[in-house]
Amino acid sequence: MNAIPTRRSEPSRPVLEVENLRVSYGSAQRPIHVVNDVSFSVRPGEALGIVGESGCGKSQTMLAVLRLLSGSGRITAGRARFEGQDLAALSARQMRRIRGHGLALISQDALSALNPSMRIGAQMAEPLVRYDGMSRGDARKRCIELLEMVGIPGAATRLAAYPHELSGGMRQRVLIAMAISGNPKLLIADEPTTALDVTIQAQILRLIDRLRRELGMALVLITHDLGVVAGVSDTIAVMYAGRVVETAETDRLFETPRHPYTRALLDSIPKLDAPADRRLQPIAGLPPDPLRPLSGCPFHPRCSHAEPRCTDGLPALEAKEPGSGHLIRCVIDPWRAAAAGGRTSGLTGASRP
Amino acid sequence: MTTTRNAMPQAGDEGIVVDGLKVQFPIRSGVFRRQTGIVRAVDGVSFDIPAGTTVGLVGESGSGKTTTGRALLGLAPVSGGGVRIFGESQAELAARPGALPRTCQLVFQDPFASLNPRMTVGAALSEVLAVHGLAGREERARRVQTLLDGVGLRPEMADRHPVELSGGQRQRVAIARALAVEPRFIVLDEVVSALDVSIQGQILNLLIDLQRERGLTYLFITHDLGVVRYVSQRIVVMYGGKVMETAPRDRLFSVPHHPYTHALLSAVPLPDPKAERARARLDVRSEPPDPAAPPPGCRFQRSCPFATDLCRSEEPPLRPVAADHLAACHHMERPEVRQALTTATQGVSA
Numbered sequence: 001m002n003a004i005p006t007r008r009s010e011p012s013r014p015v016l017e018v019e020n021l022r023v024s025y026g027s028a029q030r031p032i033h034v035v036n037d038v039s040f041s042v043r044p045g046e047a048l049g050i051v052g053e054s055g056c057g058k059s060q061t062m063l064a065v066l067r068l069l070s071g072s073g074r075i076t077a078g079r080a081r082f083e084g085q086d087l088a089a090l091s092a093r094q095m096r097r098i099r100g101h102g103l104a105l106i107s108q109d110a111l112s113a114l115n116p117s118m119r120i121g122a123q124m125a126e127p128l129v130r131y132d133g134m135s136r137g138d139a140r141k142r143c144i145e146l147l148e149m150v151g152i153p154g155a156a157t158r159l160a161a162y163p164h165e166l167s168g169g170m171r172q173r174v175l176i177a178m179a180i181s182g183n184p185k186l187l188i189a190d191e192p193t194t195a196l197d198v199t200i201q202a203q204i205l206r207l208i209d210r211l212r213r214e215l216g217m218a219l220v221l222i223t224h225d226l227g228v229v230a231g232v233s234d235t236i237a238v239m240y241a242g243r244v245v246e247t248a249e250t251d252r253l254f255e256t257p258r259h260p261y262t263r264a265l266l267d268s269i270p271k272l273d274a275p276a277d278r279r280l281q282p283i284a285g286l287p288p289d290p291l292r293p294l295s296g297c298p299f300h301p302r303c304s305h306a307e308p309r310c311t312d313g314l315p316a317l318e319a320k321e322p323g324s325g326h327l328i329r330c331v332i333d334p335w336r337a338a339a340a341g342g343r344t345s346g347l348t349g350a351s352r353p
Numbered sequence: 354m355t356t357t358r359n360a361m362p363q364a365g366d367e368g369i370v371v372d373g374l375k376v377q378f379p380i381r382s383g384v385f386r387r388q389t390g391i392v393r394a395v396d397g398v399s400f401d402i403p404a405g406t407t408v409g410l411v412g413e414s415g416s417g418k419t420t421t422g423r424a425l426l427g428l429a430p431v432s433g434g435g436v437r438i439f440g441e442s443q444a445e446l447a448a449r450p451g452a453l454p455r456t457c458q459l460v461f462q463d464p465f466a467s468l469n470p471r472m473t474v475g476a477a478l479s480e481v482l483a484v485h486g487l488a489g490r491e492e493r494a495r496r497v498q499t500l501l502d503g504v505g506l507r508p509e510m511a512d513r514h515p516v517e518l519s520g521g522q523r524q525r526v527a528i529a530r531a532l533a534v535e536p537r538f539i540v541l542d543e544v545v546s547a548l549d550v551s552i553q554g555q556i557l558n559l560l561i562d563l564q565r566e567r568g569l570t571y572l573f574i575t576h577d578l579g580v581v582r583y584v585s586q587r588i589v590v591m592y593g594g595k596v597m598e599t600a601p602r603d604r605l606f607s608v609p610h611h612p613y614t615h616a617l618l619s620a621v622p623l624p625d626p627k628a629e630r631a632r633a634r635l636d637v638r639s640e641p642p643d644p645a646a647p648p649p650g651c652r653f654q655r656s657c658p659f660a661t662d663l664c665r666s667e668e669p670p671l672r673p674v675a676a677d678h679l680a681a682c683h684h685m686e687r688p689e690v691r692q693a694l695t696t697a698t699q700g701v702s703a
């Protein structure tokens with residue numbers, strides 16, 4: 001099993017373990033796999049970052065864990081365990097309880113997750129009253145406290161507001177407040193700050209980080225912003241076309257990125273510390289369509305290091321140096337020598353061998 | 354193509370001049386939607402965009418960036434100040450039918466919302482050409498192909514509908530549509546914010562190439578400082594409807610003077626975990642002023658760690674700190690402020 005290694009060495013039991021997960025749509029005869037053979041685990045207080053281009057399966061992975069797949073979407077292989085319990089084996093009612101409590105989600109389409117015709121206070125208080133048995137008065141106090149925690153000024157007066165009366169950034173913060181209201185053991189945050197500007201984004205990320213340290217909450221952070229995961233996560237999984245293509249501890253991944261896709265992603269961002277006049281190097285082409293899966297490495301048509309053997313079969317996700325915890329899915333491994341000989345300057349301009 | 358319209362700008366050509374621009378919206382409430390106040394969305398904004406260059410407009414959500422961009426194109430109710438566009442006042446341009454939209458175009462964040470889902474890409478582009486009387490019926494198909502080619506799209510894309518395109522392709526179509534009228538000035542409002550980093554790069558490179566080829570002038574609105582640094586020659590920082598600081602790009606990133614600019618720079622997440630942990634931040638709690646009732650004095654006072662009584666009573670004017678570099682802060686020269694701000698941006702500026 002290719003579980004993602006974790007930074008902390010104490011043997012606490014993982015909050016969430018995902019093993020060889022596959023998510024498929026379509027009929028049983030002609031399934032379309034949108035997530036394939038994905039494995040990772042997260043321990044209490046730990047943060048895992050999942051990055052990758054749009055459509056690579058980040059959200060589908062976590063929606064499958066939460067049993068929130070829509071339409072014909074289903075888990076067709078592998079499993080997900082929350083505190084040792086197989087999530088697929090739970091009744092709908094048990095699952096709802098876990099979602100309200102242990103496992104919280106800030107979903108990507110957060111802004112449509114609020115009920116437009118219900119006041120903020122009432123939406124926030126409902127689960128507190130229902131699941132925690134709080135009185136209305138206590139729930140109200142807790143809501144004010146939560147809104148203050150996420151940095152909404154004038155919290156007490158905002159409880160009476162309808163969602164459309166708040167700016168986009170404020171609505172996002174209300175959802176974060178709701179997600180943490182049940183002191184979850186694991187918070188899954190799917191692009192929680194994409195709609196926000198940088199000062200508010202920094203504030204939210206610090207808040208999530210603080211909760212993680214203070215409450216021992218584990219975190220799975222899904223984002224396409226490599227800057228955001230660099231600051232927040234202990235470990236990173238890079239996904240491409242439904243699969244994990246590289247995973248390592250955060251520092252190691254940024255210091256010696258090994259998969260050509262990870263390198264290409266890092267090269268394509270306009271960085272604040274790169275020469276301003278350097279031309280950006282976007283990744284040419286598009287990711288493969290899940291309807292027409294490619295044979296061999298799914299990145300080969302866009303990869304500047306591809307060789308004929310890249311199309312032979314799917315490369316395995318493996319540690320090229322045993323025990324390093326740095327797994328990559330590439331048969332060529334172009335930076336093998338650089339990684340063995342010490343550090344490469346992974347961030348400013350990939351060194352093409 | 355008419356050569357006169359697209360003549361490359363010469364040094365010293367007047368570009369866009371924004372002078373004391375004000376935009377106000379009424380606040381209405383209650384069943385009868387009575388006006389109960391006004392929002393000063395843009396409150397006395399001035400800056401220049403030299404012809405053929407890009408000014409990046411950054412600032413907090415709600416600071417008035419979009420409204421400024423719309424006002425430049427005559428799409429927001431201007432209640433004070435003025436705009437000159439390549440040497441003519443906006444009013445003069447607006448008085449000549451079609452002149453304003455043919456000179457200035459706008460591209461939005463969400464290309465999906467701005468494209469008609471029922472029209473093919475080719476039909477949408479030909480419609481623009483027809484409306485502006487830019488090409489006869491026979492010539493249109495050919496012009497559509499040229500436009501698609503100009504933004505790096507294959508000819509067969511003309512037959513596709515917006516749903517059949519990726520986000521990056523849709524944004525290219527939106528840019529092609531803006532280019533169809535051969536404008537000289539384009540307001541780009543968060544055009545790459547919704548795109549993947551890989552596709553973002555393609556669009557940014559495309560915009561820069563188009564600018565070099567055609568001498569276009571851009572106002573580039575975004576909240577991403579990495580992006581703005583990459584595309585702009587000058588940067589304008591807004592907060593609460595006002596300009597807080599404006600400087601050439603490299604100066605703004607290396608010696609920013611306004612505490613809000615610092616707060617912005619130190620909030621950008623760096624894609625480098627060590628640098629990210631090592632950096633000192635200027636922590637501000639974001640508490641933007643209520644645009645309907647801004648406090649007297651500096652708009653940034655409630656979030657500013659250096660605010661004094663002076664900041665709470667007197668509005669700091671936008672004043673020069675160096676050649677071509679203006680900022681609006683009472684205390685920006687004080688040694689302790691400079692000191693704190695210098696550490697806050699370490700590791701960010703090149």
Ligand SMILES: Nc1ncnc2c1ncn2[C@@H]1O[C@H](COP(=O)(O)OP(=O)(O)OP(=O)(O)O)[C@@H](O)[C@H]1O
Nearest residue numbers: 025034053054055056057058059060061070071290
């Ligand atoms: N209901 C559905 N039916 C069929 N395919 C779907 C469905 N929902 C998602 N998919 C497909 O699953 C794949 C993975 O989608 P997913 O939403 O997980 O991507 P993502 O990595 O979260 O991307 P983004 O960054 O855009 O949110 C995509 O190819 C998508 O088209």
Ligand SMILES: Nc1ncnc2c1ncn2[C@@H]1O[C@H](COP(=O)(O)OP(=O)(O)OP(=O)(O)O)[C@@H](O)[C@H]1O
Nearest residue numbers: 378392394413414415416417418419420421576644
């Ligand atoms: N049509 C309108 N009617 C009333 N108020 C408006 C209108 N358009 C904008 N505003 C207000 O004007 C202010 C500035 O809004 P604007 O959209 O220009 O901000 P922005 O800087 O573009 O923010 P963002 O980064 O969130 O896009 C806000 O307080 C907004 O609520």
Ligand code: SF4
Nearest residue numbers: 651654657664682683
């Ligand atoms: S004028 Fe005062 S409140 Fe405003 S930024 Fe300067 S020090 Fe801060």
Ligand SMILES: [Mg+2]
Nearest residue numbers: 058059060108
């Ligand atoms: Mg997603």
Ligand SMILES: [Mg+2]
Nearest residue numbers: 418419420542
């Ligand atoms: Mg805007």
